[in-house]
Amino acid sequence: xxxxxxxxxxxxxxxxxxxxxxxxxxxxxxxxxxxxxxxxxxxxxxxxxxxxxxxxxxxxxxxxxxxxxxxxxxxxxxxxxxxxxxxxxxxxxxxxxxxxxxxxxxxxxxxxxxxxxxxxxxxxxxxxxxxxxxxxxxxxxxxxxxxxxxxxxxxxxxxxxxxxxxxxxxxxxxxxxxxxxxxxxxxxxxxxxxxxxxxxxxxxxxxxxxxxxxxxxxxxxxxxxxxxxxxxxxxxxxxxxxxxxxxxxxxxxxxxxxxxxxxxxxxxxxxxxxxxxxxxxxxxxxxxxxxxxxxxxxxxxxxxxxxxxxxxxxxxxxxxxxxxxxxxxxxxxxxxxxxxxxxxxxxxxxxxxxxxxxxxxxxxxxxxxxxxxxxxxxxxx
Numbered sequence: 001x002x003x004x005x006x007x008x009x010x011x012x013x014x015x016x017x018x019x020x021x022x023x024x025x026x027x028x029x030x031x032x033x034x035x036x037x038x039x040x041x042x043x044x045x046x047x048x049x050x051x052x053x054x055x056x057x058x059x060x061x062x063x064x065x066x067x068x069x070x071x072x073x074x075x076x077x078x079x080x081x082x083x084x085x086x087x088x089x090x091x092x093x094x095x096x097x098x099x100x101x102x103x104x105x106x107x108x109x110x111x112x113x114x115x116x117x118x119x120x121x122x123x124x125x126x127x128x129x130x131x132x133x134x135x136x137x138x139x140x141x142x143x144x145x146x147x148x149x150x151x152x153x154x155x156x157x158x159x160x161x162x163x164x165x166x167x168x169x170x171x172x173x174x175x176x177x178x179x180x181x182x183x184x185x186x187x188x189x190x191x192x193x194x195x196x197x198x199x200x201x202x203x204x205x206x207x208x209x210x211x212x213x214x215x216x217x218x219x220x221x222x223x224x225x226x227x228x229x230x231x232x233x234x235x236x237x238x239x240x241x242x243x244x245x246x247x248x249x250x251x252x253x254x255x256x257x258x259x260x261x262x263x264x265x266x267x268x269x270x271x272x273x274x275x276x277x278x279x280x281x282x283x284x285x286x287x288x289x290x291x292x293x294x295x296x297x298x299x300x301x302x303x304x305x306x307x308x309x310x311x312x313x314x315x316x317x318x319x320x321x322x323x324x325x326x327x328x329x330x331x332x333x334x335x336x337x338x339x340x341x342x343x344x345x346x347x348x349x350x351x352x353x354x355x356x357x358x359x360x361x362x363x364x365x366x367x368x369x370x371x372x373x374x375x376x377x378x379x380x381x
Contacts, residue, residue, distance in 0.1 A: 004030070006068025011328075011335035016291050022331055024301025026067030029060050029321045033072060036097065037079030042318045044096070051100065054080060054090040054108040055174075056322040058115035063325035065122045066332045066340060074128070077119065080112065081135045088142030089157065102159040106146050107171035109139040110178035114343070117181035120188070121340040133189055140182045143175060144199050151202035152213040169207065169214040170222040173230030176204045177344070177352060180231065184348040204354055207232035219259045221249040221269050229276035229344060231352035238280040249273075254309055255293045264315050266306040267296045271326035278333045279344040279352070290330055296323075303327055 010022040017025075032043035034052075039060040041050035061076035084090060089104025116132045119125070146154040152167035153175050179200035186193040206213050207227050217223045224245050227233040233241060248260045255265035256273045270293040277286035296304040296314075303323045308315035332341045346352050 004069050004071055007070050008068045008338075010067040011332040011337060011341070013287070013290065013331050013334045016287075016294060017327075017331055021297075021301065022328055023067055023069075025303070025324045025328055026064055026069050026301075028298075028300060028302035028319070029064060029324050030069060030072050032321050033060075033076070034097070037072075037075035037077075038094065038097070039076055039321050040095075041320045041322060045318070049096050050318070050320070051093040051095045053093055053105075055105075055111045056325070058111045059329070060321045060325040062115055062118045062340075063328035065119055066328050066338060070123065073119070077115065077128075077132065081132060084135055084138065086138075087157075088138030088140070092156070103156045104142065105156045105171070106143045106153050107168075107174045107178075110143045110175040110182075112136055112139050113178045113182035113185060117185050117347070118340045118343055120185065121343070122338060124339075126189075129185065129189060133185070133191065136182060136185060137191075140179070140193075140196060143178075144196070147199055147203070150210070150213060151199075151206040152210075153203060155215075166215040167213060168217065169211070170217065170220070170226040172203060172214065173207050173226035173232055175230075176200060176207055176232045177230040177347075179203065180347045180352060187348070204232040208237065208354055219261055221256055221258060221260070221273070224249060225273050225276045228280055229272055231279070231344070232354060234280055234351070234353035238276075239282070242277070242280075242282070250289070251309065253292060254295070254307065255289065258306065263310040264306045264308040265293075266323070267293050267303045268305070268320070268323045268326040271323075271330035274330040275326075275333050275344050278330075283334075286330075287334060290334060293327075 006023055010019045012019040012022060029039065033039050038052045039057045040052045041056060057076060057080060061073045064073035089109050091099040092101035092103050092105050094100065113136050116129060116136055120129045143153060146157060146163055153172050155164040155166055155168050155171060157163050179196055183193060183197045183200060228238045228241060249257045251257060251265055255270035258264060258266045258269055270289055274286045274290045296307060298304060298319055302319040304314045305318050305320045305323050306315050332338055333344060335341060344352065
């Protein structure tokens with residue numbers, strides 16, 4: 001079977017990756033896509049099958065559209081639409097079509113809004129957006145059903161219906177961007193949702209100003225850069241945040257660590273950091289880091305997930321679809337030529353950033369209730 005021809009020229013970063021390089025990376029994702037349209041972390045290898053989760057599946061679909069492989073992206077979105085549960089969520093994990101973790105994670109559900117908004121930007125296809133709108137609406141209502149009185153959004157709803165008793169900074173940072181995309185999509189379709197916008201503002205404030213609202217995952221680099229990537233932290237606050245832990249996470253000549261206490265860098269975290277740096281206006285370091293991470297490129301266009309630099313070997317030893325997707329989205333942001341390249345900078349012409357002054361003393365937040373006693377208006381437990 002001949003590979004699908006791109007519908008537009010994929011992005012390129014002069015001197016780093018060509019459009020053909022990016023297309024090869026996209027085709028490495030397609031090579032692992034399941035017949036249903038689902039995109040696992042990696043195809044079965046050596047008797048081990050990678051799992052599918054909605055967040056990484058959507059990121060991979062976005063990358064396929066960016067590289068011009070729209071037919072495969074639409075297959076991915078159609079599968080996602082078809083397996084959404086009545087409450088608006090998706091299972092946390094599938095393996096080879098079977099649900100292996102049934103709980104519904106809030107950031108997984110929210111990210112469909114980012115994917116659909118990106119697809120609309122890239123294609124201008126209103127019919128697609130309208131077809132996906134009920135899916136997005138149900139997903140966002142599921143997510144907001146986990147928002148506490150203070151504003152953070154709890155991590156997941158367990159299979160029995162009970163909500164988790166903690167929120168995650170990385171997840172909530174991603175949800176902030178998703179809510180902004182959902183609001184823009186709703187307005188575009190003539191279905192405005194002002195409550196969603198208020199919820200986004202409240203969440204963004206908590207992400208930017210209330211670290212105590214979240215479980216301590218500070219050893220993970222994602223908790224460091226995601227508040228910037230998701231848009232809740234920008235400007236001088238972003239520059240300060242990067243400076244505080246740059247040396248903890250960034251290894252010169254290799255990339256960004258996954259965690260601060262282990263000697264391995266990962267291409268996905270590195271490319272997400274590229275996106276965050278670029279979105280905050282630090283283009284020079286973004287380009288430098290994107291160039292650095294090319295040591296993880298495989299000859300077929302895929303990317304190794306990580307590099308263990310003490311043992312000098314690839315770790316954990318796979319070439320994952322979500323890694324390839326992060327590379328493509330980072331290349332697109334640096335290239336800046338596609339309609340979706342500014343996705344991490346602005347939404348519907350408005351900067352993706354906080355709407356409040358950077359004055360923590362101005363906070364009038366209501367403290368969060370104890371675990372399990374979240375606001376009954378927002379958290380339907």
